[in-house]
Amino acid sequence: MNRWNNNPEEILTKKVSRMSNSSTFNILDLNNYILLEILGFLNATDLWLLSKTCGRLNDLIEKECFWRYIDARDSPNTVEKIEYCAQKCNQATRDVRICADGRHLVIISSTFFRYLNRASITILALENQKICGNDIQLKHFPENLMELSLKKTYITEINEFLTYYDHQLKKLKVLILDQCCWITSNILTNRIAYIYSLEILSLYKCKALNEVDMSIIKGFHELRIMDCRFSSLGNMFLKNLSKKPKIREIYFQHYLTTYFPEKHRRELEISSGSRRLKHSYIKDHDDIPLWNENVLRSYFGSNVNTNEMYNHCNSLFDRSTERYTHSNYIEDNYHFESVLYKRPYNECTCEYNSTTGLAVANVKSEINHDDRMDQYVCKDDILYTLDPACFTHELENANKSEKDIAIEELIDPSYCRRTRRRVQAWCGYAKVRKHMATSIREDEYFSNYNNVSLTKISLRGCNSITDATLQHLTHLHLLLLDVTGTNVTTEGLIKFAIDNVQCRIIHETMCTCLPTLHF
Template structure:
């Protein structure tokens, strides 16, 4: 019996399990399948992330976006690949899409704007997508994105302070993932507003630190907040994961992992290897959280938040259930200290002799900042759209360099003509000045009720027993303080008041958060 002898109903029951790439391939085999695949039942969800990322396949899938389509997912071979058709917005105009994932590709922000996306959108992922002209891409989008609850911007180096500022005006936003947004810095987003419905913020391996942390302590609806120090934790975790892959472990599907994604910017030898011996560099303090940030929790009162049954399809929480078998009832004897991180990777991310009093007080790590872009002096001070980017390596170099301006405001927003006085209500200042701490404390005292349940401060050596003391009344269900300087005695004292809290630490639960590949 030939499969074509089956009736259409039976064939539909079989091919409904195929993804959109497989449907496109099947449609090219014969006329019967070509006609059968037009059935509406097959296009509720369009997932075309499997290769090949052929232009004909992309066009085929877009032409099958219909009124019943609720979800579309597309990606390219690399984040330099521009696969979205020019009439992309036209395909979406009369749809009721709920989920859109445009990942690992290039989007021209001057051609495609969020203000033209369907108003029905609830979840949006641009994971590892390179968006040119991000200011144009997001401007005037607040009304159109009024129903958006989840926005995933993982590994998007172009995300800047103005972008985050506008996201704060998205009235329904509940989950925001800024994982590995390495060019986001505290001083660039000091005067945020809104984010009043945000429940989950994931900013692991970004440059965000104390100021962002203190701002988020004011949000009564916030339930989960994840920080992880890029300078101390990322590369040891990355090396360990690569060893697992070499030993036969399976990589995550659609991880878009590339070996040129990361450069050890704290190591001058590595910087010189990538950018040349004559590259102009300077040290720059990088994202940190310490006991000064957690102090605002010392007056907090834990409350029970409203039940929220919304479960995201696109966002994946970093922590699964414990699999190591260790919990708050067992504290293991472990002499491992923060220095093990240095041993694993072969060099230190923190200076042995610190002369800068700010760096000493705040336990701040540093990176080397480059003063030209894309490894080619001819690109110096060119607009982003004029820089020659031919492949992922060029894009990675562009990601890790800046325009050479001495004004730190231009380090992040180097390709936009932005009036900071228009964006932020107060004069720019890089570090916390006298009176600013009082400002945060006064704001917090107006509403010191918090609903934070899960908190990660992984890898920050400024987190100590004072921090645990500050957080002991929060009623946390999960706290990750791996790679900090909290002591065994500090953990024991915290657990006496919080016996149900899952502590993740070298002497406690050793389960690790998920990494992207």
């Protein structure tokens, strides 16, 4: 009998049999080839935790193949873990994503980017954390960056943070600034607009933004997707977006009329078993209906006061789409798919399609209304802000908590720098024709026909939109149109649907699918 049996199958069979007969199983009994396969399914946080268990696993985890994609956003989010993951960056690393457990916590330092710059990082997410602009600036970021997410990140010393050299950010295509309360109209026009390569810009829930006249902006010529849902951008901003020929998708959604009801529905879905989206970073103080005194005082006490900021937050009117009437549609074969940005509309699940849309419209003539939703809707269409005098002692604290930052966001940074009268004048800008930035006469304004490639637009919750907007857009061959919560009529929708059979029309009487929220 041969004492040394080199048959690998027989050796493996005996080993498995021996392990099955044992009452305990040790993962270290596996050979390195199997362990490497198993480790390939783990994210950066799991690898970091596992590296602390024994030397053998730590040696395997050191291999560069595990650090091409670094997603370290799972808890625990500590400085030690972030430093460990940063040190693992190598020439093969392309994607790094980290976050903190709150936007009041600092977890990265200037040394973090020294490790990142050893690699060719193209995708970077620094989310839900505090970044000190005196220590970290955009000029420290990798030069080959194509996608950047600063979702719900709190920036101090903003002007210093936004410093970068001309040769940097030339490849940046995607910029996600969702829920960043420090983004103002001045930053949008004077800093972000000059990232000329930008194709996708997400300003979801950037509530410190106000109306912007893009006719005075030289940038955004490569912009394809603009997501400004639940911001204060509105009529004038959309009007000037129509001058950007390459833009394909525009997503507006009225904060006061639609956000809280849809947030309430989403919370009911989660309580019924639906899974919350990962890395949503939602907190109790993020969204408080300031017009509801009972809810407001339950969070901040009975002495809290509010101030009226301005009417028609995120308002859109028919006039904002009028320029599209004189536009020529051109087909743009744009195929870039972002890794970080997710479009708000998924595939339809309500059994609506364009060929049966008219029949569905007749069936859905009566819309169910939940009276409980009324408490979440601002009846007078006025945006409020917390009175800064009630919280001065908290806001002056350098070491702000999560609640302090939420209060600062609800107060609105623009309130401290501008009088209410000036803000009201700025946001009422589009209502009066003589206040328009351009002095071009009406006939001259529409005499310059422009090419557009618009395929998707959301005007959700903007109740000043009527059938006139449908007439402005009817010749553009749209693939998606959301006019839920507007004042368009069933007759107008039917006429639009006949002329645009390929278009997915989202409305109470047609497709009723909801856009995705952030949680």
